[in-house]
Structure formats: C-alpha cells, structure tokens
Amino acid sequence: MIQLMKKRRSDLLESAGVESDSQEFESLFKEYWAYVYRILQRLVGDPAEAEDLALETFLRLYERRPYKENGFQMGGWLYRVATNLGLRSIRSYKRRERYEIEAGRFALDEAPETRPVELHIQAEAQDLARQALAKMNERQSQLLMLRYSGLSYKEIAGILGLSPTSIGPLLVRAEREFEEYYRALAQEEA
Amino acid sequence: MKKHLTEGELRASLDGELDDNLLRHLNACAECRAQLNQLKQTHLRLANRLAFLTPGTEPVPSVRFAWNRFTSQYLKQKETSMLKKWFSFPVLRAGAITVLAITLLMAFPTTRAFAGQLLNLFRVQQVEVLSIDSTGLENMTGNEALGSQLSKLISDSTVVTDEPGEPVLAANASDASTSAGFNVRLPADSAPSKIYVTDSSAFALTVDRDKAQALIEAAGRSDLVLPQAIDGAEIEVSIPSAVSAAFGTCPEPKMDAPEVEGPRESYPDCIIFTQMRSPLVNAPDGVDVAQLAQIGLEFTGMTREEAAAFTSTIDWTSTLVIPIPRNAATYSDVSVDGVTGKLILRESNHSPEYALLWVKDGIVYAISGTGNDTSAAFDIADALP
Numbered sequence: 001m002i003q004l005m006k007k008r009r010s011d012l013l014e015s016a017g018v019e020s021d022s023q024e025f026e027s028l029f030k031e032y033w034a035y036v037y038r039i040l041q042r043l044v045g046d047p048a049e050a051e052d053l054a055l056e057t058f059l060r061l062y063e064r065r066p067y068k069e070n071g072f073q074m075g076g077w078l079y080r081v082a083t084n085l086g087l088r089s090i091r092s093y094k095r096r097e098r099y100e101i102e103a104g105r106f107a108l109d110e111a112p113e114t115r116p117v118e119l120h121i122q123a124e125a126q127d128l129a130r131q132a133l134a135k136m137n138e139r140q141s142q143l144l145m146l147r148y149s150g151l152s153y154k155e156i157a158g159i160l161g162l163s164p165t166s167i168g169p170l171l172v173r174a175e176r177e178f179e180e181y182y183r184a185l186a187q188e189e190a
Numbered sequence: 191m192k193k194h195l196t197e198g199e200l201r202a203s204l205d206g207e208l209d210d211n212l213l214r215h216l217n218a219c220a221e222c223r224a225q226l227n228q229l230k231q232t233h234l235r236l237a238n239r240l241a242f243l244t245p246g247t248e249p250v251p252s253v254r255f256a257w258n259r260f261t262s263q264y265l266k267q268k269e270t271s272m273l274k275k276w277f278s279f280p281v282l283r284a285g286a287i288t289v290l291a292i293t294l295l296m297a298f299p300t301t302r303a304f305a306g307q308l309l310n311l312f313r314v315q316q317v318e319v320l321s322i323d324s325t326g327l328e329n330m331t332g333n334e335a336l337g338s339q340l341s342k343l344i345s346d347s348t349v350v351t352d353e354p355g356e357p358v359l360a361a362n363a364s365d366a367s368t369s370a371g372f373n374v375r376l377p378a379d380s381a382p383s384k385i386y387v388t389d390s391s392a393f394a395l396t397v398d399r400d401k402a403q404a405l406i407e408a409a410g411r412s413d414l415v416l417p418q419a420i421d422g423a424e425i426e427v428s429i430p431s432a433v434s435a436a437f438g439t440c441p442e443p444k445m446d447a448p449e450v451e452g453p454r455e456s457y458p459d460c461i462i463f464t465q466m467r468s469p470l471v472n473a474p475d476g477v478d479v480a481q482l483a484q485i486g487l488e489f490t491g492m493t494r495e496e497a498a499a500f501t502s503t504i505d506w507t508s509t510l511v512i513p514i515p516r517n518a519a520t521y522s523d524v525s526v527d528g529v530t531g532k533l534i535l536r537e538s539n540h541s542p543e544y545a546l547l548w549v550k551d552g553i554v555y556a557i558s559g560t561g562n563d564t565s566a567a568f569d570i571a572d573a574l575p
Contacts, residue, residue: 029257034250041248048524048533051251059264129239148240153207168207169198172229175236182239 021065028067029058032074036082043086043133043145045126053089057082076159083142090134128189132181140174147171194219200226204233251522259520263535346401350393351426357386357434370431372467372553377573382435382463392428397421406489414485432466437570461559463570468554526571527555533564546571 036057040050060081066072133141139160146156153167162170195203195216202208203216203226216222360366362385367374369387376382399421406414438459487497521534524546531548545558546567557567 026257029260030253033253033256037250037256038245038248042243042245045242047248047251048522051256051522055256055260055264058260062265125239126242129242144236144240145243147205148237148243149245153202153205164207166198168200168202168205169196172197172201175201175232178236179232 025062025065028061028074032078033058035075036078039079039082040086042149043083043130044089045130049089050086053082053085056085073158076161079146079159080142083145084138087134087138087141090130124189128182128185131185132178135181135185136174136177140170140177143167143170143174144178194225195222197225197229200229201233204230255520259522263520347395347398349395350391352390352392352428357388360385360387360433366433370433370466372430374433374465375553375574376435376463377570378575379573380437380570382437383440384436386434386436388432388434390429390431392426394424394426397423409489411489414488416485417482420482427469429469430467432464434462434464437461437463437566458560461557461566461570464556464558465553468549468552524568526568527574531555535564 033054037050037054040053040057041047044050044053057078061067061078066077067074133144136144142160143156146159147167151159153164156162156167157164195212199208199212200216200222203213208216216226358369360369363374363376366385366387376385397420399416399418403416406412406416438457438461440457440460440462484494484497484501487500488494492500519534519536521532523530524533525531526546526548527550529548529550531546534545534547536543542562543558543560544564544567545556546564547554547556548571549555555571557570559567
C-alpha cells in the first residue's frame with residue numbers, strides 16, 4: 001500500500017510507455033483497484049457498497065484525469081476521493097440502516113466460531129465509530145483513518161498535504177473530536 | 191531547563207515519532223509523563239474503537255470483473271439487443287424465474303443437454319451468474335435463417351405436458367400460499383398492489399443430436415462437436431406454480447404477451463417480487479456432463495480454458511446458471527435474506543434495470559425493477575418474515 005502511495009506520475013509514465021489514454025487509464029485501474037477497494041471495505045464495512053464506491057472513485061479519476069499533471073500523487077488522491085465518498089455514504093441515512101444489518105451479517109460470516117451476542121455488540125460499536133468518523137470534519141477523519149491504518153506521519157503528511165510536525169497536534173484534536181461524537185452517538189443509541 | 195512538551199509532541203511520542211532531544215526530555219520529566227499517560231488512555235480507546243481500519247486480508251473482488259463492470263456500467267457502453275431480450279421478461283412480467291429457468295434450458299441446444307445430464311434431479315439450491323461474451327450469440331440472433339432453424343428444432347422436439355395458465359389474482363399471501371402450495375413470504379411493512387399466482391407447467395423434450403449439431407455448425411462453430419450419446423435423450427422439465435407480487439404501478443401480466451420494450455419506461459416504480467419452488471429437471475444418465483457443459487460454454491463465446499475453469503467450480507445438479515452478456519450487464523454477490531444472492535444490473539441511459547435473485551429453503555426468489563437505485567429491492571427482502 002505504501003509502495004503504491006509513493007508512486008508518482010513519472011513512474012506511471014514510464015510503465016505506461018506509449019500506451020494510449022484509455023490504455024493508460026485501464027492499467028491504472030488495474031493497478032490501484034485492490035488498494036481503493038480495501039480502503040473502502042474497511043471504512044464502510046459492506047463489500048458490495050465498497051465495490052460500488054470504488055468504481056465511483058475510478059469514475060472521478062476517469063472524468064478528471066488529474067494524473068496528467070506533473071507531481072501528481074496517485075495514492076493520495078485516490079485515498080482522499082475514496083474516503084470522502086465512503087464518509088458521505090455512511091452519512092446517508094438510508095444506507096446507514098443497511099450497514100447496521102450488513103455489518104452484523106458479514107461479521108457472522110467471517111467468524112462463525114465467535115458468539116453472536118459478542119459479534120452483535122462489536123458490530124454496533126463499529127457502526128458507532130463509523131458514524132462518528134462521518135460526522136467529523138473530513139480532513140480530521142481522514143487523519144484518524146490514515147493513522148489508525150498504520151501509516152507513518154511522513155506518509156500521512158504526504159497524502160493530506162501537511163507538514164509531518166503538524167500531525168501530532170492535529171491528531172490530538174481529531175481524537176478529542178472523535179471521542180465527543182462517539183459518546184454523543186452512544187448516548188443517543190442508549 | 192527545556193520547557194515541557196506540547197500535547198502534539200506527547201502524542202507523537204506514542205507513535206514513536208518524537209525526535210531524540212524531545213524524547214530525552216520526556217524520559218527525565220515526571221510532569222510530561224503524567225500528561226502522556228492521560229493522552230495514552232484516549233489513544234488506546236481509539237485504537238480499540240478503530241481497530242477495524244487496520245489493514246487485513248480482506249478478499250478483493252476480481253479486478254477483471256470490476257473492470258468489466260466499470261466499462262459496461264459506469265462508462266455506459268452500448269447495450270446489446272441480446273440483453274434487452276433477456277431482461278424484458280423478468281422485469282415486467284410475472285413468473286420471472288419461470289422465464290429465467292426456461293431461458294436457461296431452452297436458449298441453446300447445448301444448454302438443454304447439459305441441464306439434462308443431472309439427470310435424476312436438478313433442484314435449484316443456488317443461483318450462479320455467468321458473464322459471457324455474447325458477440326457470437328448476437329450474430330446468431332441477427333441471423334433470421336438460424337433463428338427459425340432454432341425455433342423449429344425446439345418446437346419439433348418439445349411436447350408441453352402441462353400448459354401454463356394465465357396468471358390469477360390472489361387476495362393475500364395466505365390465499366396465494368394455498369393456490370401455489372408453499373408458504374408465500376411477503377414484506378411485513380408494505381402491501382403489494384396485486385398478487386398473481388401462475389399455474390405450474392411442464393414440458394418434455396427429446397434431443398435430436400444431429401439437428402442440434404447442424405445448428406451449431408450453421409452458427410459457424412463446427413469446432414464444437416456434440417457427443418452421439420445424447421441423441422434421443424428425453425428430458426422432462428417441470429416448473430412449479432409461481433407467485434408474483436407487484437409493488438407500485440405495474441402492467442397486467444400475461445403469459446403469452448409479446449415482449450415489451452417501450453412500456454417499461456411507463457412503469458418507473460414497478461417492482462415485481464416473484465417466488466417459486468425450484469424447477470425440476472429429469473433426464474437419463476449416461477451423458478458426459480462435463481463435456482456438454484464445456485461445449486455449451488464455448489458456444490457462448492468462452493475460451494476452452496475459461497469454460498473448463500467455470501465448469502469445474504459449478505455443481506450442475508443444484509445451480510441455476512443465468513448467462514448475462516459481459517459487455518452489457520454486471521452482477522455481484524450480495525447479502526440478502528440471510529443468504530448470498532446475486533444482483534444483476536443492466537445499465538442503460540433510458541431504462542436501467544436490475545434483478546435480485548436468491549434461493550432459500552428450496553424457494554427461488556427474484557425481485558426486479560427499473561432504475562439505478564436497488565435499495566427498494568433490498569427493503570422488500572429485508573422486511574420478509
């Protein structure tokens with residue numbers, strides 16, 4: 001994943017060679033498909049929704065072709081667009097109802113040995129966390145997502161266009177904001 | 191003495207991102223460490239709550255299918271006439287599954303043969319969708335001589351043993367259950383505008399191997415050779431009663447109605463929810479199943495290798511295989527009614543359509559409608575008792 005994020009336009013050009021525009025797009029799609037899908041799968045928790053949103057992300061890439069510009073960072077751009085779409089999807093009420101059901105089901109499919117009650121509680125807690133992320137300022141929740149997916153400050157800074165030394169203070173703020181939303185949502189549920 | 195660390199610096203230390211000078215201060219400063227402990231509690235709580243974001247080994251949908259879906263659905267490639275035909279049935283008419291089953295069994299001579307091999311009993315327990323390159327088939331349907339040859343072959347070799355009747359209105363779910371002979375399930379929270387019961391039907395067909403072979407050759411596929419052993423094989427197909435619930439404003443169903451293309455757009459909110467027991471196929475043994483499946487799939491345009499790979503993954507005795515043209519429709523696995531089902535989408539500028547299919551407890555379910563938003567179909571499925 002990190003390797004992919006580091007890829008730049010110049011590398012892409014080299015690997016694309018003399019391919020036409022559409023061939024170039026197709027090879028980008030194939031190269032980054034798993035990367036985008038996984039980000040969304042973790043974020044929204046529903047494989048079918050993640051697949052739709054990943055395709056939507058590539059549609060944006062196709063329409064805007066930002067990779068034609070010098071210095072373009074593919075991994076970061078895809079990350080931002082994909083997570084924005086994912087967060088928007090979580091905010092949509094109708095879909096949220098389905099997540100609650102789906103999240104429970106997929107958890108059951110994946111770990112049949114675990115007790116359903118525990119899974120249910122776990123699925124509910126995940127749903128609350130997703131909603132809290134969706135309520136936050138998008139940059140803040142992206143910061144949390146990047147950090148809690150295990151990226152270094154330098155990598156996070158690269159994706160969000162920040163300086164690495166600003167990540168620590170921003171994380172403190174984002175974590176507080178997350179906690180507030182999470183608690184408020186948990187109270188609402190209760 | 192250096193001033194105390196800021197919260198941001200303390201936070202960075204938890205991620206191992208603090209530079210050495212500051213780290214030395216932290217190690218020597220009790221006040222900083224006390225504050226660090228507080229931040230650490232928050233951090234640990236969040237790490238626990240956001241653990242689902244940690245990269246794992248989630249399976250990723252095939253990039254090939256994703257690309258196909260992207261080009262066909264998102265880039266709105268031209269739809270094919272073949273698919274319109276496939277979808278014009280299930281979307282608007284009652285008995286969607288009946289038609290799908292018949293489409294499967296009757297669409298190509300070779301398909302009939304391999305559905306038959308299972309022989310003793312073909313009982314649908316699951317639905318599988320097969321994305322095929324339909325170019326070859328389109329050429330075939332565009333060829334009138336070939337079309338009439340196919341119709342003649344089917345009518346010559348088929349005897350209808352139980353005529354299907356016109357769909358009959360049922361007052362409610364329990365009325366429909368009584369007529370259809372199984373427990374009909376309808377969503378608890380919304381009443382259908384109409385419920386129809388379509389009577390059972392059955393037909394038998396006798397395979398004429400030489401005529402089927404001639405047809406394959408006329409279609410330009412003389413490289414495919416049907417085995418002699420299937421000649422004269424008698425296959426019986428019985429289609430049980432189907433119950434269709436119409437939601438929204440839908441056209442009147444008619445079994446013998448001509449295919450409808452235009453009117454579909456006049457019923458944008460029409461959703462048809464069909465359910466029926468599994469169709470049954472009876473046929474003699476002694477037919478090389480794998481070989482016929484292979485031929486059938488190659489006939490649809492698959493390469494020899496692709497066909498072999500697909501054939502090996504399918505249990506032909508329990509799977510209803512629905513072929514969809516690769517360049518005009520897409521499908522995905524979805525979680526529905528507590529099982530895994532298939533969502534088939536046909537993208538089109540004017541009249542996109544979908545069909546949601548699943549099998550549960552021996553009953554085949556299908557919900558079809560128009561438009562890009564499939565949430566209404568899931569709402570119906572979610573509200574089933």
